[in-house]
Amino acid sequence: MGFFDLNIPYRESDRHAVDKPSLRGRRLKLALKAMELGYTGVAYNRTLTGVMSESDRCSIVLFPISTLTPSSSSFFASVKFHRDILHVAGTAPFRQYTRLTVVVTNSSQALALNSGNPVLRSYDIVAVRPTRQDAFDQACQTSEVDMISIDFSKMDSFSFRLRQPMIKAAIKRGLYFEITYSDLIGDAESKRKMISNCKLLVDWTRGKNLIICSDASSATELRGPQDVANLFFMLGLSRERAKAAISSNCRSLLANAIRKKHFYKEAVKVEEVPSGGQSNTSKSVFDDWLKWDPISSGQGDVLLEDMEKSFSISKTVKENVKTIHFTSNLNGLPAHGLQIKDLVYVNKADLELCDVDKRALPVVETEGGASDEKLEKQIANTLHEQHHSLLKKEGGLGNLSNEPEGVVELPECQTSPSGASNIYANSDCQDSEVLLGYVVDAKLALLPLPGRDQVSIEVAQEEYQISGLGDSSPLSLPTFSVNSADSEEILKTSNDLEQNTVASETQLKDHPSPVQQGNCLHGGGRVHITKSNTFTIDNHITVELSNPLNKSSSSIFPLDPCTENLLEMGACANEGNRMDEIHNKNAIENTQEYPFASPHIYEDGYVEGGECSKITDSSMKFGVGSPLEGSSNMITNFDEPTTDDVRVELKQIDSVPDCQDFAKSRAGTNKRKGKLPHQPFLFPFKRYMKSKPSKKKPRK
Amino acid sequence: MVGFKNRYLVMEVFLDPNKEFSMDEPIRITSKNLWEAIVKSILVNFGECGLASAMNSSKVKYVNPTTKHVIVRTSREDYQKVWAAITMIKSVGHCPVVFNLLDLSGSIKACKTAALKLEELKFEQYKLSTGDRLTADAHKEMQNCLATLKLLEH
Numbered sequence: 001m002g003f004f005d006l007n008i009p010y011r012e013s014d015r016h017a018v019d020k021p022s023l024r025g026r027r028l029k030l031a032l033k034a035m036e037l038g039y040t041g042v043a044y045n046r047t048l049t050g051v052m053s054e055s056d057r058c059s060i061v062l063f064p065i066s067t068l069t070p071s072s073s074s075f076f077a078s079v080k081f082h083r084d085i086l087h088v089a090g091t092a093p094f095r096q097y098t099r100l101t102v103v104v105t106n107s108s109q110a111l112a113l114n115s116g117n118p119v120l121r122s123y124d125i126v127a128v129r130p131t132r133q134d135a136f137d138q139a140c141q142t143s144e145v146d147m148i149s150i151d152f153s154k155m156d157s158f159s160f161r162l163r164q165p166m167i168k169a170a171i172k173r174g175l176y177f178e179i180t181y182s183d184l185i186g187d188a189e190s191k192r193k194m195i196s197n198c199k200l201l202v203d204w205t206r207g208k209n210l211i212i213c214s215d216a217s218s219a220t221e222l223r224g225p226q227d228v229a230n231l232f233f234m235l236g237l238s239r240e241r242a243k244a245a246i247s248s249n250c251r252s253l254l255a256n257a258i259r260k261k262h263f264y265k266e267a268v269k270v271e272e273v274p275s276g277g278q279s280n281t282s283k284s285v286f287d288d289w290l291k292w293d294p295i296s297s298g299q300g301d302v303l304l305e306d307m308e309k310s311f312s313i314s315k316t317v318k319e320n321v322k323t324i325h326f327t328s329n330l331n332g333l334p335a336h337g338l339q340i341k342d343l344v345y346v347n348k349a350d351l352e353l354c355d356v357d358k359r360a361l362p363v364v365e366t367e368g369g370a371s372d373e374k375l376e377k378q379i380a381n382t383l384h385e386q387h388h389s390l391l392k393k394e395g396g397l398g399n400l401s402n403e404p405e406g407v408v409e410l411p412e413c414q415t416s417p418s419g420a421s422n423i424y425a426n427s428d429c430q431d432s433e434v435l436l437g438y439v440v441d442a443k444l445a446l447l448p449l450p451g452r453d454q455v456s457i458e459v460a461q462e463e464y465q466i467s468g469l470g471d472s473s474p475l476s477l478p479t480f481s482v483n484s485a486d487s488e489e490i491l492k493t494s495n496d497l498e499q500n501t502v503a504s505e506t507q508l509k510d511h512p513s514p515v516q517q518g519n520c521l522h523g524g525g526r527v528h529i530t531k532s533n534t535f536t537i538d539n540h541i542t543v544e545l546s547n548p549l550n551k552s553s554s555s556i557f558p559l560d561p562c563t564e565n566l567l568e569m570g571a572c573a574n575e576g577n578r579m580d581e582i583h584n585k586n587a588i589e590n591t592q593e594y595p596f597a598s599p600h601i602y603e604d605g606y607v608e609g610g611e612c613s614k615i616t617d618s619s620m621k622f623g624v625g626s627p628l629e630g631s632s633n634m635i636t637n638f639d640e641p642t643t644d645d646v647r648v649e650l651k652q653i654d655s656v657p658d659c660q661d662f663a664k665s666r667a668g669t670n671k672r673k674g675k676l677p678h679q680p681f682l683f684p685f686k687r688y689m690k691s692k693p694s695k696k697k698p699r700k
Numbered sequence: 701m702v703g704f705k706n707r708y709l710v711m712e713v714f715l716d717p718n719k720e721f722s723m724d725e726p727i728r729i730t731s732k733n734l735w736e737a738i739v740k741s742i743l744v745n746f747g748e749c750g751l752a753s754a755m756n757s758s759k760v761k762y763v764n765p766t767t768k769h770v771i772v773r774t775s776r777e778d779y780q781k782v783w784a785a786i787t788m789i790k791s792v793g794h795c796p797v798v799f800n801l802l803d804l805s806g807s808i809k810a811c812k813t814a815a816l817k818l819e820e821l822k823f824e825q826y827k828l829s830t831g832d833r834l835t836a837d838a839h840k841e842m843q844n845c846l847a848t849l850k851l852l853e854h
Binding site: 085 | 800802803
């Protein structure tokens, strides 16, 4: 559970503010200090008195990664150190929010605090600071704000009294009360007043709906979360409540506030998807669902690792990555943006990146500009997210191949929807946004399957499908060596495929007797994969498949079981998204996917040796599924040495058995020998995939 | 049976957080000036009686000027007061400081193990931040401090 400090004063917009750069510098220092002390989120608070005007719209600048550079490199170690002590995840992003506090002196001003006020909507959190009794009553009962902040050091017996029914009403409505602790560290007079006034509030709320903030004007007034909790324990709160007041209460406040801001009627979110990269939209939209981050403000989330990278790595890294754009538009508000967290720098040079990031990063579609390879990788990446658990550790990856160009392979991604999140790419996202692609491939089983007898192709297929569109890269590499293939052979076949994909028509090295004929496609021989730089797979598939493969495959493999399997796989693989794609592909893939269906099918055929049909990229999508994609993504770089392919193959191979299990355990029972720990949303639309007639219940 | 029940707080001190990081440390923390600051803070916040009841069983056991780690022992009854008082310390001497609790334990043994681990981590950070300016003295001092830490007794 992260700790939040929701009151860092923002004075740069004050009318009489002078010396803005130094104010900004101070705010930056505060943010950095908060981060160092272990806080995971801050909110920059702007105080408004009097009448609001259009010019008061949110103009708070959230610090992007590039600005949040600390003065020394030990900063990151210090942050991690403190986070460990507080048991906060090291990978949790540091979030920034914008907040407005409206000082209200009479009830007419309080009337302005309603839900229709556009100025209020431009801030993430809205707080009201009543200074008189009627304003306080109105705030508790009717104002549409997120929290009520009272300046206890200035409150005296003449200003207003806290009354229990009012407080109860406010809590019932879901408002939070804020207490700031900067007065406790200040001088004696303010300390005295503050304690005597807020004691009442503390007693009545008993910690419920209470939030503790710092309101620190300089870095000396910040205190660590545990210290703050202890301070309030002295005031009468119980320990658990005090800790909750800086962590879980803040979190629920943020979740509510963000939800109100971004969702229409708190239920429906409207996003505008950019027109570029159309083919990828369907995928990404659904990806969003699964990776929704409830307390992200859309911008300003900073991953610690990214900060580190930006601190140490030169700027050139960023140039290699293309931003992915989604714009979410709600009444003209900025997009629910790119979560800068989960960024991955895709860079050729930075192999080490893959070691650093431990999360799956969602891939956001790139809007133009991105090389296809990268795009595909990214797409594949997103798709793969769910399958990471399927895949083996990427440890093998490192062993096997050099880093493919531009692919950042991230080790396992945790796939809990809340955790990984963020898919949104925001066109507004500010600089550092480099986005990322993410891992995925790493997961793909690079391990050379020792002793694995049967590699189910299905997994690969699954992966493949997941990767869905956008891969012009020949995902294909169907790896399926099926029964008794040993890893070497698999390797070889994968090698074969890979090499083929590399648009070189070299006969694969000792291409083993088609790895047991069972091997699909590549078992036979060469598979040429030509590079294509198109997005849609479908095109390729249709075109390509008209190739020899079709004829060979269709005759050889029964389609139905394959289809069925495929459908299943598709369902499985598809995280609910690609239904369309799968359907589209099914026809095409059937021919190719024969191998997936069952091993024995292969016996009869495989693409005749020698004749491996030239399969262009898309056609190669033998349902190797996303892992393949990942690999294929990597492969798109057709100049890569074979090792990459091998790696990919391995991945696929590895993932295949999982897939097969998957197919077996249809109904969402994800017990695959512990491979898939939890995939909650993997098959939401599975039943739509099965084209079974609907049951008709007998009417009585 | 142990008669005195204590709490050992391992805290770290941030010296002058407003300043940009630099190598010249404004002051050197010692157990003496820390103790003075704590006493002053308890006096201001908890008064004479508070100070009197806490003073007898409270002590600054260990200070490491390089990593700025401090171990304070207090009695079990008063540790929250003392901890709150330490949190409310604004300055030591003329230097503004921020205290941050790292670990709280009930026995000297647990405290020692935790402190050793934290010290090592912190020293790594220190080395990172000082970079080339790290002197052999710092290492030696660190070794001394670690040795005293291991010999700590209640």
